[in-house]
Amino acid sequence: MSTLTGTRHLVRLILRRDRIVLPLWVLPLAVLPMTYATSFFELFPTAADRAAYAAGTARNPSIVALLGPVYGESVGALTAQRGGFLLVIIALATLLTAVRHTRTEEEAGRHELLAGGVLGRYAALTAALLVTYAASLLLGLLTAAGLVAAGLPTAGSLAYGLGVTLTGVVFATLGGLAAQLTESAGGARGIGIAALGLAFALRLAGDAGRHEWLSWLSPLGWAARVRPYEGERWWVLLLPPAATVALAAVAYPLSVRRDLGAGLLPPRLGPAGAGRALTGPFGLAWRLHRGQLLWWSVGFGLLGLILGGAAKAAGRSVEGNPQLEEILARMGGTTALSEAYLGATLSLAGLAAAGYAVQAALRMRSEEAAGRAEPLLATGTHRSAWLASHLVFALLGPVVVLAVTGFATGLTYGLSVRDVPGELPRLLAAGLAQVPAAWVLAGLAVLLYGLLPRLAPLVWAALAACVLLGQLGPVLRLDQWLLDLSPFTHTPQVLRPAWDATPLWALTVLAVVLAAVGLTGFRRRDLPIG
Incomplete structure (x- = not known):
């Protein structure tokens, strides 16, 4: 053989x-x-426009750190740099x-x-x-x-x-x-x-x-x-x-x-007896989710430091380009270029945090598919308590990572404009404003897991659609009804002087309804999913 x-x-x-x-x-x-190439052709039609943008980008160490170096002034060179983080x-x-x-x-x-x-x-x-x-x-x-x-x-x-x-x-x-x-x-x-x-x-x-x-x-x-x-x-x-x-x-x-x-590295043996924290489903869920939550928080904190440090220079690099100003305003919700940049980047952070929420919610499916949920539910643990123990991390995890992102972004941006007390609370609020939209994706994951568990991974397709609508919608000027399919479209522009909190409550209620229907379906269906 x-x-x-x-x-x-x-x-x-x-x-x-x-x-x-x-x-x-x-x-x-x-x-x-x-799409990056198409937008660069539209936004920088002349060589002078591209040269000014490339020079501003090259002088900004935060942008270079995030995306990589720019080696020329052509649309191709700008596109290659813009796609650096995709790698x-x-x-x-x-x-x-x-x-x-x-x-x-x-x-x-x-x-x-x-x-x-x-x-x-x-x-x-x-x-x-x-x-x-x-x-x-x-x-x-x-x-x-x-x-x-x-x-x-x-x-x-x-x-x-x-x-x-x-x-x-x-x-x-x-x-x-x-x-x-x-x-x-x-x-x-x-x-x-x-x-x-x-x-x-x-x-x-x-x-x-x-x-x-x-x-x-x-x-x-x-x-x-x-x-x-x-x-x-x-x-x-x-x-x-x-x-x-x-x-x-x-x-x-x-x-x-x-x-x-087995693996090459020896396993780290735990204590002979379980501690008091592991006597219930919430303690077990904490043990399963804590490492993931820690590393997501560290990564989002570093990302916030980079984004906040780049905001001031990013605003200057696009100044005078009406098309790009319009796109940033649509994504960030304000005509102030630095704030528009911050609004757009925090929206991307919200999409990434939704990825964490989906991953945490789908942990229930992986536990059930691996056969670990059924023995646990055969004890006195109620189904609702077990599902809620994982749902806590799907809901609170985005709050933590987006709070870290907003805090780090506000700190570095506040330092760059010499107004930390004024900018840090604003950007912390702008980061947390993305949470209800992320909760909607988590609620959708719970809904599919409770009713149609085999289709639960399709929630990743919904997240991918949100990413595409958020990234391509402002550039391609898609119809508003299409953009409205993404919950992130309804997130209010907190960096504006006046904003309405009603969409945040509406998104939160929608997330609760989705999760509640999923919980009802989970309590009534058979285990395991097979």
Whole structure:
């Protein structure tokens, strides 16, 4: 029997299971760069406009830290820089996909069942990586095709698309390696995300500081250094395959030398007896959610520091461009450019916080599918109490992370304009104003889980639609009825001198109704979901 026997069948199984999940992140990420290019053509029609924008961007270390360097004044160069942060999202998506189809399958016991048949030693890891590589390739090709369709040169578009593909390939392989190091899927995700955070920190320090060599140490910095549309340096694209081979050379031997279900790192043993905090469902939910909440809060805090530091210069960089001023005003709700920028970026933070809310709400489904909920509910634990214990984090988690974001943003922006007492409360309120819209997505997740649990992951499609409407709506000037489908459209513009809190109450009531219907359905249906 070959070491790869059964790989083809596992690939088909993964594609079958991910037929909804993969398009949910591949298609939106492929569309966004094309929309960036289209908007730059419209907003900066002359070379002088583009030069002024590029110069303002290059002088702002916060923007460079977040997006990466800008290497030219063409629409292509501006588009490549604007899509710099997308590489972080792509890296995270491919890393989590690889972990889900390796360590998660092993932890759930499904891999052991398959391995009892005719399955080669390397088949499981290879199948997971092949599917993730193929998704990355498709993403890169669609991205390049979209950029060409937007009117950008073919060579630069291909260079950018290859950078996207190879970034995904590197971090997919990193996810495959992380899956070999620990016996839990959560631990593997933690190791992978920590490595991604280190890569982002190296890229940030190299791009925003005086030590550019640090960016060459980060896989997130290689795609930008290909310099799409500005004299492409194709040789840089040799670095990601080299890193992929090095990571795979470690991951594959570990996958067969360790015991099934075990990891290279020894498990951290807990106490022999459970503490008082674990005597109820809320204590167990806290144990399950606390690490995720901590790291989301840290990440949002760092993001807020960067966004607040960039606000003042971002407002100056678009001054005099009426089209861009109009778009920022529609997204941020005010004609003051710095405040419009802050409103727009905090709206993006709200969308990201909704992602946390959805993830926390869907933890109930994963607990039930893994068979851990049924034994717990067989005790004196009531269904309502168990669901409420997870719902607490789906509702309070966005409050925490958006409060951290608003506080950090207000602090750094207040320092830049020398008015911390005045700006910090305003931006803290603007961050918290995004919470009810995030609650609506959490309520929708609970509704689907309670009534149609197999369809619960479709809430990610609803979140993706909100992202696309929020990002593309102001640029494409979509009809208002279409924009109104997103709950974030109804979030009031808190940075305006006068604003109405009625939409916040309406969104909160909607979220409560959705969650209540979901709870009713959960109490009446059978377990497990199978």
